Amino acid sequence: MADIVVASVQLAPVLGDVEGNQALIADGVRRAAAAGAAVVVVPELASSGYVFSSAEEARAAARPAAEALAPWIEVARETGAIVAGGFAELAEDTVFNSAAIVDGTGVLAVYRKVHLWDRESLVFQAGSAPPPVVDTPVGRLGLCVCYDIEFPEFPRSLALRGADLICVPTNWPDEGRPPGERPLEVVRAMAAASSSKVFIACADRCGTERGVAWVGGSAIVADTGWLLAGPAPAPEPTLLVAACDLARARDKRLNERNDVFADRRPDLYAQAPLSE
Amino acid sequence: MADIVVASVQLAPVLGDVEGNQALIADGVRRAAAAGAAVVVVPELASSGYVFSSAEEARAAARPAAEALAPWIEVARETGAIVAGGFAELAEDTVFNSAAIVDGTGVLAVYRKVHLWDRESLVFQAGSAPPPVVDTPVGRLGLCVCYDIEFPEFPRSLALRGADLICVPTNWPDEGRPPGERPLEVVRAMAAASSSKVFIACADRCGTERGVAWVGGSAIVADTGWLLAGPAPAPEPTLLVAACDLARARDKRLNERNDVFADRRPDLYAQAPLSE
Numbered sequence: 001m002a003d004i005v006v007a008s009v010q011l012a013p014v015l016g017d018v019e020g021n022q023a024l025i026a027d028g029v030r031r032a033a034a035a036g037a038a039v040v041v042v043p044e045l046a047s048s049g050y051v052f053s054s055a056e057e058a059r060a061a062a063r064p065a066a067e068a069l070a071p072w073i074e075v076a077r078e079t080g081a082i083v084a085g086g087f088a089e090l091a092e093d094t095v096f097n098s099a100a101i102v103d104g105t106g107v108l109a110v111y112r113k114v115h116l117w118d119r120e121s122l123v124f125q126a127g128s129a130p131p132p133v134v135d136t137p138v139g140r141l142g143l144c145v146c147y148d149i150e151f152p153e154f155p156r157s158l159a160l161r162g163a164d165l166i167c168v169p170t171n172w173p174d175e176g177r178p179p180g181e182r183p184l185e186v187v188r189a190m191a192a193a194s195s196s197k198v199f200i201a202c203a204d205r206c207g208t209e210r211g212v213a214w215v216g217g218s219a220i221v222a223d224t225g226w227l228l229a230g231p232a233p234a235p236e237p238t239l240l241v242a243a244c245d246l247a248r249a250r251d252k253r254l255n256e257r258n259d260v261f262a263d264r265r266p267d268l269y270a271q272a273p274l275s276e
Numbered sequence: 277m278a279d280i281v282v283a284s285v286q287l288a289p290v291l292g293d294v295e296g297n298q299a300l301i302a303d304g305v306r307r308a309a310a311a312g313a314a315v316v317v318v319p320e321l322a323s324s325g326y327v328f329s330s331a332e333e334a335r336a337a338a339r340p341a342a343e344a345l346a347p348w349i350e351v352a353r354e355t356g357a358i359v360a361g362g363f364a365e366l367a368e369d370t371v372f373n374s375a376a377i378v379d380g381t382g383v384l385a386v387y388r389k390v391h392l393w394d395r396e397s398l399v400f401q402a403g404s405a406p407p408p409v410v411d412t413p414v415g416r417l418g419l420c421v422c423y424d425i426e427f428p429e430f431p432r433s434l435a436l437r438g439a440d441l442i443c444v445p446t447n448w449p450d451e452g453r454p455p456g457e458r459p460l461e462v463v464r465a466m467a468a469a470s471s472s473k474v475f476i477a478c479a480d481r482c483g484t485e486r487g488v489a490w491v492g493g494s495a496i497v498a499d500t501g502w503l504l505a506g507p508a509p510a511p512e513p514t515l516l517v518a519a520c521d522l523a524r525a526r527d528k529r530l531n532e533r534n535d536v537f538a539d540r541r542p543d544l545y546a547q548a549p550l551s552e
Contacts, residue, residue: 114541114544121533151541152468153432154544156545156546160546160550178502184466184467187463188470190460191460191464191466192428195426225460226453226454256394261549263423265390265391268405268433269427270432270433270437273436273438273537274438
């Protein structure tokens, strides 16, 4: 494992324009690869858009994984990059808010988002399997989507399961923040990275959709918790790249006596809420 | 439960000067109470200092809980405030890095820090019990100490067990940070508060001790994750106060469809590291 360049591509999908969005994604991957990226993260639901008004509309923009991911594999083969991102998946006669990791050889993993945000539960079925950690020549890549990362157990789980870099395709709706503050989504990513000594690359979307604006909080966070790139200065199309020494994520020591994993006391951690 | 004022008292204990430090703590509690505080948090090891060179030196500054906390109960009775803070506890013929919550009636809880930082393991014995959540007339108070909060499971556990406010006595050594950045300790507290919709009050120390400088990162964080007070502008004695509507911490809903506790999927959260 050597230093690699990781990219987060912040882009503006157009609702329902699958063909156009796939071209946008391929263009983003090419630009990232031209900047040296070995791993490129694109947003949640990048090929479909997000603000569906009905399950039918979501279904119309959903595709079987093989079909949705074929153009990603093609551009991965062309560029040599690994691509992680989100798409609307048609499977089991329903629609999932899915994400995948692909390389030039094919699909490495598909993950169906388990923590659904707000109206997503009206148009998507929640996944029921833990997210993947995929071993690749550049490092072990984990995957989680948007609201997933608000559950501190989730990035922690991916790190415990060996992820060196957690790829976070996301669509963070802009809910406002105090002046001068960073998006809280980025604050949480920094905390998660530092607590588990893991790298995290978030690719957010931009482009107002049916009145919904987005944070545009794409960011690449080091295993120290400090930002290597981003947050994106504005909710506009943005390419972030950062050199990441992913081997550092294999060493969980903080000093001679402390190790963020070995020091855990899981026997003392409550797993369920107080029943009142 | 009405709005209450919470205070974090950042102060500079003098190593080994237990009597002087107890006076410093009482003075801090009085000033906080004069500012309306119903709950006052003081730093980790506030009565003893921190940078012990040997177990013997730590033992000389340690006291049985009843003795160490008597002056706290006295000032709690005088002011009507609840006091949470850290002390070196002599018990079971050893020394613990302990913290307590007291009010004017007596000791409500003692907690022995379970995650020891760096050289602490040379002078303290680690605790073996989960931290307390104490039900008081102003709300349910949880307790954790310094390095404890770097484990995302720990503030999460306290919130799951019903804490409305997590009191964090701390001594954060200053390990530097990029220009313009907040202490990462504060970033983690913000993330923990927002992820579990819980209030968090951190009281850090100041005053260089044997060459160790401190972050001085005292802060009071709302259940939203945003700062209500702090971080302290400098590692100098500082009184932070903030009105906190602790009842908000009982409502874990984010919107009509999402709830930070009900949405959890613990069956999908790994509890242990990958064995390689």
